[in-house]
Amino acid sequence: MQTIRSGAVAREYGEEQPYVGGKLKLRIPFIHYRVEYQDFIQGAILCCVPLGIVPALNKVLGIPIEVAVFMVMVNNFLYLLHTSFGDPSIAGWITAGIPLYITFLTGFSEGPERIQAMIALQVLVGLIFLILGGTGLTSKVVKHFPISMRAGILLGAGFAFLQRVFDPSQPFVSKMPVSFFSASFGGLFILFSDTAQRYKKKYGWFAWVASFGLAPGFVIGYAVGWLTGEIPSPVGVFDRFFIDMPVGKMIGSISLMSVGWPSLNHFAAALSLAVVAYVLAFGDILVLQALADDANEARPDEKVVVEVSRNHIICAIRNFILATFGPYLPLAGPQWTGGQALVVNRFKSATPQEEPSYWGGATSIFWGMSIGLAIHPIVQFILPAKDIGFALTLLIQGYLCVYLAFAMCQNNLQRGIAGIMGAVLVTSNYVKLWNNPLWSGPTMGLLVGAVMYFTFEHHFGAKAIPEPAVAKKD
Incomplete structure (x- = not known):
């Protein structure tokens, strides 16, 4: 049996990477x-992306700017709870609900009440997260969730990401068109094109450059933007080595103990x-499962296991920690x-020799x-080009969600x-029935998808009628 070594341990071909512990796989x-x-x-380059929430926190x-920046760093270290304890999720915010959270909060007076x-x-x-993860209810729902509705959520997410990228009110196309399109072309070409796959096999230097994923596209966009004046030069780079870490100020002003x-x-x-917020997060769980399945199909040498209950419990822990020490506007989401x-x-795209285990990346x-x-x-240095990094992540999210939905x-x-x-999920975000956020995009999309599935597709015990074969043309 073939073994593959990553770090100090080796695994059998097709098995999980070794770990310590039981339910939480350290x-x-x-x-x-x-x-x-x-x-x-790649992570160091993308550190500018989560800083985009600082103005909203302020x-x-x-929340003072220096405290908000520190909170972003703390939140990012909490993401490591997932991959350190056996959850393959690259965790994040519950992003799509941020406008709703802001509307909710502005209904309270500024200060401790808010x-x-x-x-x-x-x-x-x-x-x-804790109740649904602890009872295992979400795991059962995900397991039996209809394919058409999974694909609808993926399409809706993909459309939403792409709509934001090309929205003229966003800075990507309107304020930095040359650097944006240069970064997008370079990034998508290296990551997804058939030509790039051939070049990786033919040229060792190209394979090395492509192994950095998003970074080459970001560097291209940064360089082009700096040359055209769309991206300013960085300032204050060497003012100090570490950022301010105002732990006492955070706990003394915005923590649960303070307010x-x-x-x-x-x-x-x-x-x-x-x-x-949970309905939005549920969509992220389906995306996580789809991407993990994609990884398992492409790399049969390692089994990447998604356990929804474990993901939910870690999400609950992150939300409780943030609520106690520094309430975080985007919330703590599953992916x-x-x-x-x-x-x-x-x-x-890597061989077992190039990247032995999923958990390393x-x-x-x-x-x-x-x-x-920190x-x-x-x-x-990265901050002037933060919009380029953000735009590239949105494009990649849109691309992958759409192609996974169709596949x-x-x-x-x-x-x-x-x-x-998918269309309802995107367009009904502009509608809020009965002046209640519950009856906006996510709920409307799920209701429309459920009605269509049970009316048109579900067979209630009867066998599905196969689609007629399409005759091939010579």
Whole structure:
């Protein structure tokens, strides 16, 4: 039986990477996986992306800038709980709900009351993850979730990402068109094109460059943007080595110990929005499962296992920690599709010799991002091109969600249901029935998908009628 070594341990071909423990599968760097420097560098480059939430933390919750930057770094280190304890998720925010969270919070007066409302929302989201993960209910739902509705959620997510990229109100096309299109072409060409796959086999230097995933596209966009004046030169790079780490200021001003426990009114007001946040997060779980299945198909030498209950319990822990010490506007979600796509794509494209284990890349990307956020020169150097990094992750998320959705569908009926459900998920974000966020995009999309599935596709015990074969043309 062939064995593959990563770090100090080896695994049998087709098995899980070795670990310590039971339900929580602890993997330690250099022992259970090797640090992949390419993913570490990708993470360091992408450290500018989560900093995009700093202005909202400052404006909406009144958190000082230096405290908000520190909170972003702490949140990124918490992502390592997933890949360190056996969950293959490249974790992230529950991003799609951010406008809803901001609307909810602005209904409370600025200061401690608004912070308490944020704490109530985050605690409720954590409880939902804990209850559904602890009981295993979500695992059963994911296992039996219809293919057409899975594909619809993926399509909706893909459309939403791409819509944001090409929205003229966003800075990508309107303010930096030359650098944006240069970065996009370079990044997508290296990551996905057939020509690039041939070049990787033919030229060793190209294979080495391509192993850095997103980084070459980012460098191209940064260089072009700097030359054309679309991206300014970095400033204050060497002012100091580490960022400010105001632990005392954070705990003394915005923590649960400082502002006090939220009232019942806060929890009642946040309940429906917490349900909406979980519905959005459920879509991320389906994307995670699809990408993990894609990785397992491409790399049969290692079994990557997604256990939804473990993912949910770790999400609950992250939300509870943040709610206690620094309530975090984007919340703690189960997956960051952009980072997940980068890690899975590099793992799929590599041989067992080039990248022995999925866990090396999956963990290294957050070691790079978290350490990068702590080092002031890295943050200041990358920050001018933050929109390029953000745009590239959105493009990659959109591309992968769309192609996985199409690959998942087995017939035209499923494709039709998925297409309509995906469109509803995107367009109904502009609608809020009965002045309640529960009846906006996510809920409407799931309802439309469920009605179409049970009306058109589900057979209630009868056998499905196969689609007629299409005659091949000579």
